[in-house]
Amino acid sequence: MKWEYESPRKAYGETLVSLGKEREDIVVLDADLSTSTKTAMFGQEFPERFFNVGLQEQNVMGIAAGLARSGKTVFASSFAVFATGRAYDQIRQSIAYPQLNVKIVATHGGVTVGEDGASHQMIEDIGLMCGLPNFRVIVPVDSNEVRRVIRFVASEKGPFYVRLTRPALPTITSKEDDFVFGKGMLMRDGEDIAIIATGIEVSYSLLAAEKLKKEGIDAAVINMSTIKPIDKEIIIKYARKTGAILTAEDHNIYNGLGSRVAEVLVENYPAWMLRVGMPDKFGRSGKWNELLAYYEMDENGIMKAARKLVEVRK
Amino acid sequence: MSEVSPEKIRELKLIANKIREWTIKMTYAAKSGHPGGSLSAAEIFAVLYFHEMRVDPNNPEWPERDRFVLSKGHASPAYYAALALRGFFPEEELLTFRKISSRLQGHPSLIVPGVDMCTGSLGQGLSAAIGMALAAKLDKKDYRVYALLGDGEIEEGNIWEAALTASTRKLDNLVAIIDRNMIQLDDFTDRMIILDPLEEKWDAFGWKVMSINGHDVVQIIHALNEAKKEKGRPSVIIAHTVKGKGVSYMENTAKYHGKPPQNEEEYEEALKEIEDERGKI
Numbered sequence: 193m194k195w196e197y198e199s200p201r202k203a204y205g206e207t208l209v210s211l212g213k214e215r216e217d218i219v220v221l222d223a224d225l226s227t228s229t230k231t232a233m234f235g236q237e238f239p240e241r242f243f244n245v246g247l248q249e250q251n252v253m254g255i256a257a258g259l260a261r262s263g264k265t266v267f268a269s270s271f272a273v274f275a276t277g278r279a280y281d282q283i284r285q286s287i288a289y290p291q292l293n294v295k296i297v298a299t300h301g302g303v304t305v306g307e308d309g310a311s312h313q314m315i316e317d318i319g320l321m322c323g324l325p326n327f328r329v330i331v332p333v334d335s336n337e338v339r340r341v342i343r344f345v346a347s348e349k350g351p352f353y354v355r356l357t358r359p360a361l362p363t364i365t366s367k368e369d370d371f372v373f374g375k376g377m378l379m380r381d382g383e384d385i386a387i388i389a390t391g392i393e394v395s396y397s398l399l400a401a402e403k404l405k406k407e408g409i410d411a412a413v414i415n416m417s418t419i420k421p422i423d424k425e426i427i428i429k430y431a432r433k434t435g436a437i438l439t440a441e442d443h444n445i446y447n448g449l450g451s452r453v454a455e456v457l458v459e460n461y462p463a464w465m466l467r468v469g470m471p472d473k474f475g476r477s478g479k480w481n482e483l484l485a486y487y488e489m490d491e492n493g494i495m496k497a498a499r500k501l502v503e504v505r506k
Numbered sequence: 507m508s509e510v511s512p513e514k515i516r517e518l519k520l521i522a523n524k525i526r527e528w529t530i531k532m533t534y535a536a537k538s539g540h541p542g543g544s545l546s547a548a549e550i551f552a553v554l555y556f557h558e559m560r561v562d563p564n565n566p567e568w569p570e571r572d573r574f575v576l577s578k579g580h581a582s583p584a585y586y587a588a589l590a591l592r593g594f595f596p597e598e599e600l601l602t603f604r605k606i607s608s609r610l611q612g613h614p615s616l617i618v619p620g621v622d623m624c625t626g627s628l629g630q631g632l633s634a635a636i637g638m639a640l641a642a643k644l645d646k647k648d649y650r651v652y653a654l655l656g657d658g659e660i661e662e663g664n665i666w667e668a669a670l671t672a673s674t675r676k677l678d679n680l681v682a683i684i685d686r687n688m689i690q691l692d693d694f695t696d697r698m699i700i701l702d703p704l705e706e707k708w709d710a711f712g713w714k715v716m717s718i719n720g721h722d723v724v725q726i727i728h729a730l731n732e733a734k735k736e737k738g739r740p741s742v743i744i745a746h747t748v749k750g751k752g753v754s755y756m757e758n759t760a761k762y763h764g765k766p767p768q769n770e771e772e773y774e775e776a777l778k779e780i781e782d783e784r785g786k787i
Contacts, residue, residue: 251668251671257637258638259640262573262638263645
């Protein structure tokens with residue numbers, strides 16, 4: 193498959209700038225990572241509405257809450273590990289509980305952070321944020337979807353967590369596609385198994401499905417950008433259709449997409465299931481694509497899991 | 507020193523006394539809650555809600571209102587009493603505090619009319635107050651933002667992050683008041699962490715610092731006036747107070763930080779002392 197690659201962070205920065213031009217109520221906060229998260233693009237255009245607070249993630253989230261309580265639509269950004277883990281209690285008490293209009297858009301989610309290693313590779317954030325009442329959680333699949341998702345969360349009141357990744361992502365949706373909040377997107381249909389993936393893992397799932405086809409395994413691929421609330425309908429539909437669900441995410445296999453999908457299956461339509469993701473281990477330094485191979489989260493890893501799933505179902 | 511009339515000063519003292527009475531009644535009715543740090547802050551609440559702050563009880567979300575963040579959220583009995591006395595909701599409702607069907611949650615929540623920020627996890631309120639003060643500057647509004655902090659609370663690192671940011675951003679529309687009652691949940695603050703010299707610390711962080719007797723309404727009014735005159739930096743008022751003030755057996759002890767009167771005798775004694783004090787105002 194031939195794809196164009198585009199940085200989701202850059203798409204985020206550009207969308208913030210265009211939103212900033214349209215709406216006076218948009219303000220943006222960062223914690224000394226704005227050149228990486230690309231919120232600096234907004235800061236250059238609208239210095240008076242941009243607050244680079246410094247290395248104070250906890251303070252950033254509290255200030256975000258105060259600005260939101262005063263009528264602002266607030267975007268707060270940092271790396272996923274600091275934006276969620278470092279400031280979890282501030283997010284819980286000052287944003288989630290009062291249901292304030294704060295959009296936490298974190299970049300550098302997952303092991304694909306790469307060379308910085310385990311300290312910076314956030315593999316628990318989806319679990320942390322899904323566990324918070326009032327929070328909705330979205331992992332856009334490519335830069336086109338980033339633009340749609342950022343516009344969507346800006347238009348909806350209340351808290352959102354949007355998780356972006358560091359590497360450029362292959363563009364697999366078109367500019368004309370819609371983002372439907374809370375709905376999975378069927379990227380490829382199939383009869384034997386269904387791969388439900390999120391973020392960077394969707395493109396690897398498509399690559400895997402292409403190769404699996406040659407082995408006689410017909411795999412559907414679903415892009416699950418909204419992790420919370422999760423699209424129960426499409427999960428149940430494909431559990432009925434294939435009887436075998438594989439999830440793939442750049443996150444711990446605990447408390448992420450795989451766990452959410454398992455909950456839906458167990459309560460509604462038990463089916464065979466396997467999860468691809470970080471195996472409850474901290475990551476290590478390396479190139480992001482080497483790491484995906486190392487932890488069996490690239491197309492080969494997904495194919496291996498798919499074969500195993502087909503085997504156990506027999 | 508004060509342009510305030512003797513009648514107004516007497517009124518504020520009576521309100522502080524009423525806040526103390528409600529604090530005892532509410533925590534006793536709930537069989538839980540935090541009287542110690544509510545009693546120490548009674549005069550501060552009285553001056554803020556009956557003299558200093560621009561609020562409209564009939565329109566709690568009035569955009570031009572002054573904001574208040576109770577960063578030491580456990581002083582909710584005194585806070586709710588001040589709001590009810592000011593007319594944000596009926597006084598009778600105060601006795602529902604902490605009960606299952608009540609709006610009056612153990613710690614301040616936005617479902618209570620007049621509450622600007624939910625708090626309870628210590629160390630966070632000053633950050634929210636900064637957000638509100640920044641919004642005022644952005645919107646070119648003249649409302650002011652007040653945050654009441656506990657002295658135990660300022661052990662939290664988040665407070666010092668906020669202290670750095672507030673002065674960096676020159677937030678002269680922000681006032682922090684520290685209820686310096688010297689006691690936290692477990693013990694005297696000095697036995698936990700050395701906070702002194704507190705004045706010098708805030709001064710070094712770029713704030714205008716004032717130290718006052720936090721039970722003297724005239725001194726509170728004066729300090730708040732001085733804060734209004736300050737340009738280009740935030741103000742902090744270190745209000746030296748007595749934990750449990752007004753109920754002798756609750757004074758200067760950690761025991762009643764988070765415990766109501768323990769029996770009918772204690773309850774009656776507390777109310778009697780508060781009533782006797784009223785007679786002297």
